[in-house]
Amino acid sequence: xxxxxxxxxxxxxxxxxxxxxxxxxxxxxxxxxxxxxxxxxxxxxxxxxxxxxxxxxxxxxxxxxxxxxxxxxxxxxxxxxxxxxxxxxxxxxxxxxxxxxxxxxxxxxxxxxxxxxxxxxxxxxxxxxxxxxxxxxxxxxxxxxxxxxxxxxxxxxxxxxxxxxxxxxxxxxxxxxxxxxxxxxxxxxxxxxxxxxxxxxxxxxxxxxxxxxxxxxxxxxxxxxxxxxxxxxxxxxxxxxxxxxxxxxxxxxxxxxxxx
Amino acid sequence: xxxxxxxxxxxxxxxxxxxxxxxxxxxxxxxxxxxxxxxxxxxxxxxxxxxxxxxxxxxxxxxxxxxxxxxxxxxxxxxxxxxxxxxxxxxxxxxxxxxxxxxxxxxxxxxxxxxxxxxxxxxxxxxxxxxxxxxxxxxxxxxxxxxxxxxxxxxxxxxxxxxxxxxxxxxxxxxxxxxxxxxxxxxxxxxxxxxxxxxxxxxxxxxxxxxxxxxxxxxxxxxxxxxxxxxxxxxxxxxxxxxxxxxxxxxxx
Numbered sequence: 207x208x209x210x211x212x213x214x215x216x217x218x219x220x221x222x223x224x225x226x227x228x229x230x231x232x233x234x235x236x237x238x239x240x241x242x243x244x245x246x247x248x249x250x251x252x253x254x255x256x257x258x259x260x261x262x263x264x265x266x267x268x269x270x271x272x273x274x275x276x277x278x279x280x281x282x283x284x285x286x287x288x289x290x291x292x293x294x295x296x297x298x299x300x301x302x303x304x305x306x307x308x309x310x311x312x313x314x315x316x317x318x319x320x321x322x323x324x325x326x327x328x329x330x331x332x333x334x335x336x337x338x339x340x341x342x343x344x345x346x347x348x349x350x351x352x353x354x355x356x357x358x359x360x361x362x363x364x365x366x367x368x369x370x371x372x373x374x375x376x377x378x379x380x381x382x383x384x385x386x387x388x389x390x391x392x393x394x395x396x397x398x399x400x401x402x403x404x405x406x407x408x409x410x411x412x413x414x415x416x417x418x419x420x421x422x423x424x425x426x427x428x429x430x431x432x433x434x435x436x437x438x439x440x441x442x443x444x445x446x447x448x449x450x451x452x453x454x455x456x457x458x459x460x461x462x463x464x465x466x
Numbered sequence: 467x468x469x470x471x472x473x474x475x476x477x478x479x480x481x482x483x484x485x486x487x488x489x490x491x492x493x494x495x496x497x498x499x500x501x502x503x504x505x506x507x508x509x510x511x512x513x514x515x516x517x518x519x520x521x522x523x524x525x526x527x528x529x530x531x532x533x534x535x536x537x538x539x540x541x542x543x544x545x546x547x548x549x550x551x552x553x554x555x556x557x558x559x560x561x562x563x564x565x566x567x568x569x570x571x572x573x574x575x576x577x578x579x580x581x582x583x584x585x586x587x588x589x590x591x592x593x594x595x596x597x598x599x600x601x602x603x604x605x606x607x608x609x610x611x612x613x614x615x616x617x618x619x620x621x622x623x624x625x626x627x628x629x630x631x632x633x634x635x636x637x638x639x640x641x642x643x644x645x646x647x648x649x650x651x652x653x654x655x656x657x658x659x660x661x662x663x664x665x666x667x668x669x670x671x672x673x674x675x676x677x678x679x680x681x682x683x684x685x686x687x688x689x690x691x692x693x694x695x696x697x698x699x700x701x702x703x704x705x706x707x708x709x710x711x712x713x714x715x716x717x718x719x
Contacts, residue, residue: 267623289623296616300716301638310634311624344719358624 216278218243218398219264219366224273226259233259235423237273241366246392246399248409250455251419251427252463257402258370260424264400265289265368277365288359288397290369294352298343304354305339311362329361333391349380353387360391366398374404381405385412386437393436406459410452411438418455420462428458503686511686512693521675521687525694528659528672531587532702535594535655540648543599547606547647551640552632557607564604572597572658576666590662590671597658598651605647609640642717645710652702660695672698 217240224237233256241247249257262268264275266282267289277285291297298307305326312322330339335357337350346354352372359367372388373381385408392399392412403409409416410432418427432451434442442448485505491497492504503511515521550557575593583589613636621635663673672695679688710717 265623267619289620291616291620293616296614297620299617299635299638300719301641301714314625314630342716344716362624 215243217241218278220274220276221264222274224260224263224275225271226256226263226268227271232423234263234270234273237424237426239417239426241398241400242415243398244396245414246401246412247415247417248401248403248413249417249419250403250406250409250459251424252421252459253404255419255421256424257404257419260419261368261370261400261402285366286362286364288356288362288364288367290352290355290359290367290372292371292374294348294355294372294375295343297355298351298358300342300344302342303340304337304343304346307343307354308339308358308361311358315362326357326361329357332394333357333360347380348376349384352376352384356388356391360395360397364397366400369399369401371402371404373408381408386439388412389437406452406455407443410448410455411442416451416455418458418462421465427462428455430455430458500683500685503689507686508689508693512690515687515690516694521691521694524670524672524675524691525698527670528656528663528695528698531591531659531663531671532594532652532656532698535591535659536598536648536652538591538595539598539602539651539655542595543602543647543651544606544644547603547644548610548632548637548640550603551607551610552636554611557611564600564607568600568604572654573661576662580666585667589666590659590668593662594655594658598655601654602644602647602651605650606640606644609643609647610636612643613639641714642710645706645714645717649703649706649710652706653699656695656699656702 219239219241221237221239221241224234224239226232226234237260239260249260251257259268263270264282265287275282277287298304299310302310308326308329309322312325317325335353337346337353339354343351343354352375356369356372369388373384376384388401389412401409401412403412413432416428416430416432418430419425420427430451432447434445434447488502488505492499492502496502512521516525550560572593575596576589579589579593579596583592617635617639618631621631626634659671660673660676662668663671664677665673668674672691675691676688676695679685679691
């Protein structure tokens, strides 16, 4: 049967039967999810529903109580992935220069110094980043610091990139700029990306799929497609399909919030 | 508030103010002349004493003892602090003992250390090292325990082993707090050394110089020795601050 007709491509990440309990709060109870390859999925949902917990379990930062998470059928330890924290100030190493921060995961991979430098410089050139990377992180602006942490996550050429509310510590102007930086990086690398967002506009604007979660225990309230071409821009925000998708997501979100 | 170019000289005002008040007190004989010599006399005594006089020799003896005590304290307390701080449970189990002896006046330990080490330098240095070590230990352990969780997680998520997390992140995270400990430790060591030099069968050191000058009623010499001790304390603190600023450039940022 396989190969007879083009079915949906196999998912990159499969989550099956995921369970998680924090003290008496049941956060996930038999949760299933497929994350498609080469797409950007944003996760949005009511406060405290476990958005971050979900990607932290997928990325191995938080252990799950039960369930299986596979990447092309492989466990997490067999793949390369990148993770970007919300709090860039605390996630970067202030004793290392920005470029050494980016190289750090390559050092863990025991690459020699010239090779590390070469890979980092290739990434910087590829992304067209214009930051003085010889500076220490605390000498950079918030947006630049977050860009450094994104590059640190990308330098290992990850199969999948996780971002936990990466822009919520930035001011609005910088957030808009960083959204487009992230979009450019996504277009350039095509890496499967999972983004937790607390801003619906941002979640839709950046995503190919918007995962809307319900209240606890979290289930998939909807898993919305948004297929607008890239690069998207300010104009996208006023186009009818963006407005329609965003309105739909808001509807689902409010329905879920009211259920509580 | 925007500073102007005179701001760096503001501390000079306090110094000049103190000297003026001192002069006036001597001029109007507010205090007995024998008890309070003039600033001029005192600074002459300080200069003569430090430039080849007995005071200079005593100054360096105190520097030697304080340095030795601090070095011993750091050599013991830093590794031990890292070890204890790496496991919060372990630290909690010895926290009371550390806090108890940290709160015990080190001077109360002199008789015990005298019995253990006799009246030589060993006693002075070991009591000072004991006091300083507890202060350093406490700060290092807290520095390690309070390492930013996100930073540890970031290293782990990039694939760092437990040992790498310790050496690459925890140790560096604890450095600012370690320097707080070293600064407090060296100040305490100086206090203990000077007290020990006064009373425990000493023949040299700043404490001895102050005590002897007082016994001989050589007031300018006594004040000179006090100022030398003050300058030493201030200088040691400043030295650690400069080293910290050089090597822990991210501190407070």
